Amino acid sequence: MKQLRNTVIRTGLEVLSRSGVHHLLRPIFAGVGAIFMLHHVRPGRDAEFQPNRHLEVEPEFLRATLRHLRENDIDLVTMDEVHARLSQRNFTRRFASFTFDDGYRDNRDYALPVMREFDAPMTVYVASDFAEGRGKLWWIALERVIATASAIEIPIGGNTTPLDTSTAPTKQAAFDRVHDWLRALPGEPDQEREISALCARHGVDEAAIARELCLSWDELKPFADDALVTIGAHTVSHCNLARQSQATASLEIATSRARIENALQGPVLHFCYPYGDRRAAGPREFTAAGAAGYKTAVTTRPGMIYPESAEHLTALQRVSLNGNYQDVRILPVLTSGTATAMWNGFRRIDAA
Numbered sequence: 001m002k003q004l005r006n007t008v009i010r011t012g013l014e015v016l017s018r019s020g021v022h023h024l025l026r027p028i029f030a031g032v033g034a035i036f037m038l039h040h041v042r043p044g045r046d047a048e049f050q051p052n053r054h055l056e057v058e059p060e061f062l063r064a065t066l067r068h069l070r071e072n073d074i075d076l077v078t079m080d081e082v083h084a085r086l087s088q089r090n091f092t093r094r095f096a097s098f099t100f101d102d103g104y105r106d107n108r109d110y111a112l113p114v115m116r117e118f119d120a121p122m123t124v125y126v127a128s129d130f131a132e133g134r135g136k137l138w139w140i141a142l143e144r145v146i147a148t149a150s151a152i153e154i155p156i157g158g159n160t161t162p163l164d165t166s167t168a169p170t171k172q173a174a175f176d177r178v179h180d181w182l183r184a185l186p187g188e189p190d191q192e193r194e195i196s197a198l199c200a201r202h203g204v205d206e207a208a209i210a211r212e213l214c215l216s217w218d219e220l221k222p223f224a225d226d227a228l229v230t231i232g233a234h235t236v237s238h239c240n241l242a243r244q245s246q247a248t249a250s251l252e253i254a255t256s257r258a259r260i261e262n263a264l265q266g267p268v269l270h271f272c273y274p275y276g277d278r279r280a281a282g283p284r285e286f287t288a289a290g291a292a293g294y295k296t297a298v299t300t301r302p303g304m305i306y307p308e309s310a311e312h313l314t315a316l317q318r319v320s321l322n323g324n325y326q327d328v329r330i331l332p333v334l335t336s337g338t339a340t341a342m343w344n345g346f347r348r349i350d351a352a
């Protein structure tokens with residue numbers, strides 16, 4: 001199903017691009033700016049089974065995006081500047097801000113050199129457990145289990161359910177099924193237990209993934225000192241905040257900031273909700289982020305920045321640079337706001 005959905009979206013973006021309808025909709029949906037959302041930036045891999053591919057773009061696509069924005073005379077700004085322009089209602093020039101979730105080492109090795117070519121600032125949202133090398137990146141653990149196994153078993157509804165994972169298509173189908181099953185379990189401890197069991201059965205070292213992929217505190221310190229880099233917070237444990245008690249959610253939001261400030265000896269003023277969709281961040285979390293003192297907080301809800309976004313500084317929408325659609329022809333569609341407006345049912349602000 002995900003493959004089909006990707007194909008439909010890609011086709012839609014291409015049709016939009018060819019139709020030119022985004023030129024007509026630009027004045028309504030282009031807004032005053034955009035916050036781009038990325039995760040990994042690294043060279044592509046050949047493997048056919050890449051269920052997390054939407055979370056990575058190649059350096060060349062990042063470069064093409066930055067070039068497109070520069071050619072269109074769009075300012076490339078920090079999240080501090082996004083906050084300033086919204087607060088001061090300064091919309092004389094359109095702007096774009098680049099944000100990277102989770103704190104991956106490839107952000108330093110591949111993204112920063114490209115950002116530097118364009119003198120473009122970047123904000124990297126760090127989950128403090130990942131920087132400490134003990135967080136759980138369960139979506140990657142699941143990918144690795146299924147990549148190595150030719151069959152797996154999961155206890156759906158208490159019944160042991162065998163899933164074929166012997167070919168790329170069946171691996172993808174199994175990943176989608178397990179992913180949806182995990183996200184629907186009653187609590188995050190249930191999800192962690194099931195992933196750990198799968199990893200143990202299939203010899204995947206779950207604990208090593210954060211150390212392998214994420215910047216440690218020692219690496220973050222010089223990275224954060226780069227003039228182009230801002231470090232933001234992304235909770236302690238990368239939990240789904242909406243599924244926590246109010247007290248735990250507030251603690252995750254506040255403690256991640258304290259840990260990063262302590263480790264890097266600098267202020268942390270910007271926040272990013274893990275998962276960030278409507279099931280992971282809502283009005284309760286938006287209020288909590290404001291109460292914790294953050295100047296801005298970003299979601300994964302799709303959308304551009306509009307003057308009215310100033311009323312929702314802890315519920316800012318973003319535009320995903322998605323690894324499944326790395327085609328320079330869609331860039332004018334993305335920056336026109338038409339694609340995200342379509343996903344939003346032609347609403348400009350989605351902060352309820």
Ligand SMILES: [Zn+2]
Pocket residue numbers: 101102234238274275
């Ligand atoms: Zn994240």
